[in-house]
Amino acid sequence: MRRLLCRASAYSRSFSSSSSRPSSHGEEAIIIDGKSVADEIKQVVAKEVATFKKSVGKTPGLGVIFVGTRRESELYVHNKTIACAETGIASSCTKLSENASEEEVLASVMKYNEDPSVDGILVQLPLPKHLNEDKIMSSISLLKDVDGCHPMNIGSLALNRKQPLFIPCTAKACLQILLKNSIQLSGRYAVVIGCGNISGLPISLLLQKHNATVTRVHALTETPEDYTRRADIVISAAGCPNLVRGDWLKREAVVLDVGISHTQDPSSGDLHLVGDVCIEEARKVASVISPVPGGVGPVTIAMLLQNTMLAAKSRHENDYRKIS
Numbered sequence: 463m464r465r466l467l468c469r470a471s472a473y474s475r476s477f478s479s480s481s482s483r484p485s486s487h488g489e490e491a492i493i494i495d496g497k498s499v500a501d502e503i504k505q506v507v508a509k510e511v512a513t514f515k516k517s518v519g520k521t522p523g524l525g526v527i528f529v530g531t532r533r534e535s536e537l538y539v540h541n542k543t544i545a546c547a548e549t550g551i552a553s554s555c556t557k558l559s560e561n562a563s564e565e566e567v568l569a570s571v572m573k574y575n576e577d578p579s580v581d582g583i584l585v586q587l588p589l590p591k592h593l594n595e596d597k598i599m600s601s602i603s604l605l606k607d608v609d610g611c612h613p614m615n616i617g618s619l620a621l622n623r624k625q626p627l628f629i630p631c632t633a634k635a636c637l638q639i640l641l642k643n644s645i646q647l648s649g650r651y652a653v654v655i656g657c658g659n660i661s662g663l664p665i666s667l668l669l670q671k672h673n674a675t676v677t678r679v680h681a682l683t684e685t686p687e688d689y690t691r692r693a694d695i696v697i698s699a700a701g702c703p704n705l706v707r708g709d710w711l712k713r714e715a716v717v718l719d720v721g722i723s724h725t726q727d728p729s730s731g732d733l734h735l736v737g738d739v740c741i742e743e744a745r746k747v748a749s750v751i752s753p754v755p756g757g758v759g760p761v762t763i764a765m766l767l768q769n770t771m772l773a774a775k776s777r778h779e780n781d782y783r784k785i786s
């Protein structure tokens with residue numbers, strides 16, 4: 463059987479800063495340290511921001527629109543604000559109530575579209591049910607779509623021989639983690655669990671662009687484990703705790719957990735962040751696991767900053783080039 467990742471090389475990499483060391487028996491999966499992957503990217507972005515400020519005389523800016531009060535979105539907005547401050551990117555957030563009208567949301571997008579201090583725009587998804595997501599996402603200026611979720615960008619991601627202006631951040635984060643760990647994609651069989659517009663769908667399209675053979679499974683798929691058991695790479699983006707069990711996985715599979723849910727500890731009442739993968743079981747079977755927390759999440763944020771910097775550079779291409 464061709465193996466996705468050579469154990470010996472995986473072990474030598476386990477001493478690097480981006481993954482933690484497996485057990486001394488070498489039986490357990492390497493656990494990816496997404497935070498250190500994110501820190502490396504943020505350091506590069508911070509340098510680019512400093513160069514941009516010197517050459518263009520402006521600060522790159524990100525504008526976020528957040529409708530409602532979803533906990534996962536709040537966490538994302540909170541962590542993004544901190545990461546922007548760390549790298550020197552200016553961030554602003556327009557918060558609208560759960561029952562905001564479509565006109566209000568569209569007006570907020572238009573304001574950011576026209577604001578010269580804003581280089582990138584992100585509309586938090588999902589939106590409340592009464593809002594037309596397609597109409598709202600389509601109203602974002604293509605040049606400012608740093609989330610990569612404008613239908614034109616998603617379309618370009620899906621088309622052969624076409625590149626989107628911006629790759630959706632979560633998909634880009636998964637790819638970065640795979641590449642950093644020398645995990646080959648071309649010709650490999652990958653199963654993506656969940657087909658949501660911000661995570662599962664773009665992830666599957668990006669893997670396909672990198673020549674993986676991809677199956678998407680979703681809530682209506684009968685026996686999804688029939689697919690995952692054959693997969694070299696399993697990426698779960700369903701938002702269902704403990705969905706992916708150890709016996710869903712092929713030995714030596716690479717597993718990236720994208721799902722984020724909050725569960726309550728029955729005794730203390732404390733809230734914990736959990737992914738879709740039962741990590742205690744998966745670590746005995748898989749070769750590499752990206753966990754929740756501390757895996758894809760922090761890298762997604764780093765990718766948003768990277769995309770914002772890309773947008774700022776392309777809007778001010780001539781000035782930025784002068785000194786960089």
Ligand SMILES: NC(=O)C1=CN([C@@H]2O[C@H](COP(=O)(O)OP(=O)(O)OC[C@H]3O[C@@H](n4cnc5c(N)ncnc54)[C@H](OP(=O)(O)O)[C@@H]3O)[C@@H](O)[C@H]2O)C=CC1
Pocket residue numbers: 534587588632655656657658659660661662679680681682686699700701702705719720721722723758759760762
């Ligand atoms: N770590 C990160 O960087 C990010 C994490 N997330 C997290 O990823 C998760 C998914 O987000 P998002 O894409 O917005 O979610 P959506 O609600 O848009 O999509 C969820 C998908 O999962 C599928 N699904 C639900 N239950 C099951 C199940 N039991 N078995 C198989 N598939 C299932 C749904 O199928 P169907 O359509 O048939 O109902 C749907 O396709 C969430 O937990 C979110 O918080 C999101 C973005 C970034």
Ligand SMILES: Nc1nc(=O)c2c([nH]1)NC[C@@H]1CN(c3ccc(C(=O)N[C@@H](CCC(=O)O)C(=O)O)cc3)C=[N+]21
Pocket residue numbers: 534535537538541584585586587588609611631632660722735754755756757758759760762763
């Ligand atoms: N248009 C849009 N694009 C998104 O990418 C998007 C969205 N809407 N809506 C909400 C979801 C959720 N999401 C998260 C990303 C990172 C963390 C994150 O930083 N997670 C840390 C949390 C650490 C902690 O603070 O506890 C981790 O997993 O380690 C969380 C959540 C992006 N989303």
